[in-house]
Structure formats: C-alpha cells, structure tokens
Amino acid sequence: MKTNNKEPLFHVVRRDDMSRKKAWTIRGIALVAALIVCALITTALTGDNPLSVYATIVSGAFGSNRKTWVTFQNLSVLLIISLALTPAFRMKFWNCGGEGQVLIGGLASAATMILLDGKLPNVLVIIIMITSSILAGAIWGLIPALFKAIWNTNETLSTLMMNYIATQLVAFYTVVWENPKGSGKIGIINQNSCVGWLPEIGNKYFLSVLVAIVITVILYIYLYYGKHGYEVCVVGESERTARYVGIKVEKVIIRTMVLSGALCGVAGLLLVGGINHTITTTIAGGQGFTAIMVAWLAKFNPITMIFTSFLIIFLDRGAGEIATVFELNKSFSDIITGIILFFIIGCEFFISYKVVFNSKNAKEERK
Amino acid sequence: MFDLVTFIPRAVGQGIPLLFGSTGEILTEKSGNLNLGIPGVMYVGGICGVIGAFFYEQSGSNIPALSIMIPLLCSLVGSLLMGLIFCFLTVSLRANQNVTGLAMTTFGVGVGNFFGGSLIKISGADVPSIALSATSAVFSKKLPFAGKCGWFGEIFLSYGFLAYLAIIIALVAAYIIKHTRVGLHLRAVGEDPATADAAGINVIAYKYFATCIGCMIAGLGGLYYVMDYACGVWSNDAFGDRGWLAIALVIFTIWRPNVSVLASIMFGGLYILYMYIPTGMEHMEIKELYKMLPYVVTLIVLVITSMRNKRENQPPESLGQAYFREAR
Helix, strand or coil, X not given: CCCCCCCCCEEEEECCCCCHHHHHHHHXXXXXXXXXXXXXXXXXXXXXXXXXXXXXXXXHHHCCHHHHHHHHHHHHHHHHHHHHHHHXXXXXXXXXXXXXXXXXXXXXXXXXXXXXXXXXXXXXXXXHHHHHHHHHHHHHHHHHHHHHHHHCCCHHHHHHHHHHXXXXXXXXXXXXXXXXXXXXXXXXXXXXXXXXXXXXXXXXXXXXXXXXXXHHHHHXXXXXXXXXHXXXXXXXXXXXXXXXXXXXXHHHHHHHHHHHHHHHHHHHHHHHHHHHCCCCCCCCCCHHHHHHHHHHHXXXXXXXXXXXXXXXXXXXXXXXXXXXXXXXXXXXXXXXXXXXXXXXXXXXXXXXEEEEECCHHHHHHHC | CCCHHHHHHHHHHHHHHHHHHHHHHHXXXXXXXXXXXXXXXXXXXXXXXXXXXXXXXXXXXXXXXXXXXXXXXXXXXXXXXXXXXXXXXXXXXCCCHHHHHHHHHXXXXXXXXXXXXXXXXXXXXXXXXXXXXHHHHHHCCCCCCHHHHHHHHHHHHCCCHXXXXXXXXXXXXXXXXXXXXXXXXXXXXXXXXXXXXXXXXXHHHHHHXXXXXXXXHHHXXXXXXXXXXXXXXXXXXXXXXXXXHHHHHHHHCCCCHHHHHHHHHHHHHHHHHHHHCCCXXXXXXXXXXXXXXXXXXXXXXXHHHHHHCCHHHCCCCCCCCCCCCCCC
C-alpha cells in the first residue's frame, strides 16, 4: 500500500507555558530588530550613519528641558487615551472610536470656554468644562454600546463611523465660532482672560502627567481588584459563561463603554483646556488609533502601557527630529512607528505558538 | 438650479476610488479577514503610481502605453506588498487583525505623505512640485465620442479608463463571489474556516489570494484619485478619509460589489453634495453637516441590518478571527 509520504516541513503548536521573562525577551529581540531595520531605512534615505541616527532620535525626545517635558506631556495624553480604551478591549469590545470620543470631549470643553466666557467665575467654568467634556465623551461611547447591547451591532465599524461624525461636528462648530472671521479656525480661546484654561501645576506640562498617573493607578485597581473589572474580564472571555453566572452582559457592556468614553473625554479636556487652548478637527491627531495599538502591545495591562506608550512617543518625537534635521516630511515618524509595530505584532506569534520541525527521525519512527 | 449634468460626473469621480476600495475590501472580508489597513493601502497604491510616473516623466520619454503601464504596475506592486504584509502577519502569524490593520493604515498613510512630501528632495529633481500632467492626461482621457453626445456623453462617457475598469472589476467580483465554485469556497472560508478546511479547501491560500487581490484592487483606487481626479497633482492628506468611507461602503452594500457600483456613486455624491446646496454666505457651517451624511447613513444601515438580523445580510461569520487548524 502506498503511504502518504508527503510530510510538511514543520507544524505549529500552541503553547501556554512560556514564562513572562522569556516572553519579554522575545519582544525585546523583536524591538531591537525593528530598530535596526529603522536605522537602515533612515540611513538609506538620509545618508547619515546609523549610530548618529539613534543619537538624533534621543536628542529629539530629550534634547532639552522643554523637549523632555513635551515628550512627557505627549506620553501622558497617549497613555490616557490608551487607558481609556483598555476596559473596552478587556471586554473584547473593539472600541476604534477613541478619536471621536476625544474630539467630542474637546469640543464640549471648547464650547464651555467660548459660551461661558465672562458670564460665570473661572472656577465654575472649569467645573462645568470638566463635567461637560466627560459627559460628552461618555455619550459618544454610550451610543455604540447601546447598539451592541441591544442589537449586537458590529462595534468596530459603528465606533469608526462615530469618529467621522464627531470630526464633522467639530468642523461645523469651527465655522460657527471662527475667530477671526474668515480664518477657518478657532484660534486661541479667551487669549486675554484665560477663562477656562486649566490651572498650571509647577509648569504648564505637569498637569497632564499628574492626571495620567492618577488614572493609571485608579484604572489598575478598578480592573484587577474590583468586581467590575472581574465582570469585564468574564464577558470578554465568554459571553455565555457570563450569562450563566448571572452577569448582566448588556449592563456591563454599557457601563464599560461609558467609562471608556468618559476617560477619552478627559483626554479631550486636557488637549483643549490644558494644552492647546483651541480646537481643530485634527487635535486628536490619530492618537485614538495609535492608542489601540499601545493598549494591545501592553496586553491591556495599565502598568505595561506606560512603557508601550513611551516607546511610541519616543520614536515619534525622535523620528520627527530626524525629519526636521534632514528636511524630510514629518510623516517619517509614521513609517518608523509602522515598522516597529509590524515587528512587535509579528513576534507575538513566537510567544503563543511553537514551530516544530518534522525531523527525519520522526518520520522513520513512524514507519 | 441643481445641475445634474455637472453634478453626476463629479459624483462619479468621487465615487470611483470608493468603489475600488470597497470592492477590494469586500473580497478580503469574504475570506474572513477584516483589513482595516485599506486606507493605508490606498495611499500606498496612489503614491507608488506617482513615484513610477514621476521617474518616467523625469526620464523625458512620453509613450502613452508606457505612461499607463508603469504607474499601473508600480501601484499594483506597492499595494500587493501591503497585502502580503497583512497576510503574513494575520494569516501566517495569526496576529490580531484590527491591530495589524490599523498599523498598516499608520504605515501606509505615512509612506504616502512622506514620499509625497520628500520625493523631490530625495530624487534631487529640479521641479517645484509633483505635477504629473502628461501621465494624468493619458489616465483621464475620455472616450472618443464623449464630446459629441451632449448630456449623455457628459454623464456616461466622460471618464478615464480606470473608472470603467472599476465598474467591470466590481461586477466581475460580484459574479465570482455569488455564482462560481471559487466564490463558494471563498465564502465558505469566510464563514467557517474549520469546516472549509475539513472539506478540503486550502484555507490559507484562499485567504492570501483574496486579501492580496483585494489590496491590489483597493490600491487602484488611490491611483485613480491621483492620476484622474486630482489631475496628477499629489498633495499630502488630500486623499483624506476616503479609505474609511470605502470600508463604510462595504457594510452599506451588505458585502455586494454590484450594489457598490451605484452606492459608491451615491456616496461620492453625498461627499460633494455640500458644494451644490445653496446655503448663502451667512451659513457656511451647514456645509460641514452635509459632509457628515455618508457616515450617518452608514451607521444607520449598520444598525438596521443588525436589528433585522437576517441571515443573508450578516458579516461573514469568522470575520476578524485568525484561523488555527489545531485550535478547538
């Protein structure tokens, strides 16, 4: 009888037993490999030698006192957005709407600043700003959550659409509140009175950092030590199990998405009230999407997320510096980020799976 | 007065990139891959065509056949590479499709804007901006009778060849998906890869081919936009969020490329409707709300299809999930 002697060269086995240390070593190797590739590409495009490319990256992120603070401020904003998306992701609810939730939160604070200028004392304006932007973000998270909970609407796509609805709303109000007329933008809001500008702590960058730290700690406790966090995990792992043990899945979905949206609203508040003092349609700058990758790279762990968001911001600022020095387009940082992400995404395979080569011996044994 | 004869050709011009993008994405999604990298792929498709055409025009020769073939091939190769990256990561390495797709969008848009902004500096050419008028003229050449047929010619015959190609590709794709054995297998892979595998269908090959061909089709959308609609002028971020609109179209048409032919033109119309609605000078802001229409309409369709919950209107069952033969 003719046996099937066509044996594949290798096969893939799932593994669950990899130690944390080994897993992080693999990720580290992937990162180093990615950095080497990035340096080679930069060298090819600029003709600079690879080592000085790294030096430029570091000086872009930490070159001066101001640059360091800006790095930390950007890091905080990205971290807050990533943290905001985390509860939803742990529930396997793909909230791709961070961008829109941040924008709408920012829009709410801009609206408060513009409409209440000179009508209420500054403290009250700020309180209303905080509440309204958190509420606005929460509502933007609530809408897709309701669709998902009631009709099981695909959340990836519905949250994506909500982004552009938010963008157009901002565009609409940009025209309404144009200042000066005909410039097509809102400009710095309340430039003279500073009404609604969030207070500076220490220097003008530290407030975001502080907020980020507070949210990280609270969210960590919420997710790992709270009943809510546990319910989120169960719903994420298996909706049926969750129903079986008596968790109201719909309630958890809605509650988690409201939280997710509200935290995005906080990021919007910081961007408008604390950092830029104006609003544009691009104020979130794609960070709603970057945050998805940051959160995923960190395996949805708030503490790890500090490092992954640092990595992204560091490269972003560094590549921005390379672009400035060599007079290249600033989108260079997107390319670098993309390459690094591809490597890290790819290396996850070697953590969850094992490639087993079918050696000749095994074949002979089978005979 | 609302002038249909000028409105429709412009709506079609807006709609064709969306049609390419959505046809590509439908093919991809039918195989169970949710490729959120389509916006990036379309940028890459556009910029690769631009790079090809740029160097060809710089070389000084001007043969129409080559002016078409070089950018076309460059664009196809560029988007094919993007498709291969996506497939390798999600199919072979079983990475998360949402994350991979978003990373591809970041990367692709970056590549587009970077080379769009720095191509002249890198190549050291002596021109102020990228304006590929010669190539564009070939790409946007109207059908021969267009001028003689009055309004009929204006509405039906006044487009470059890529526009007709888009419609043909969409119709062929619809036929293949619905009426051929290959299409049946493709749908089986998208619905339940384990069952398809058991039936002897090569799941990995189907996923690879569907996604890569899908990406190549989508990349043509970027090429059409630059060469035909934008008259060969690349400006950064001009392509905008059309890639996401193409993904929205996939849902709007409930995964049917033939419906997409009309739907994309409708979306194109919605996209530029604001220019044709008289709002007066005092209320320019209303125009921004009109631009919101395509997204709102898509959201409503998405919710309605999930409300009615009809089996034939649902996304492919395994959409977004990696397939691992040994997983239970």
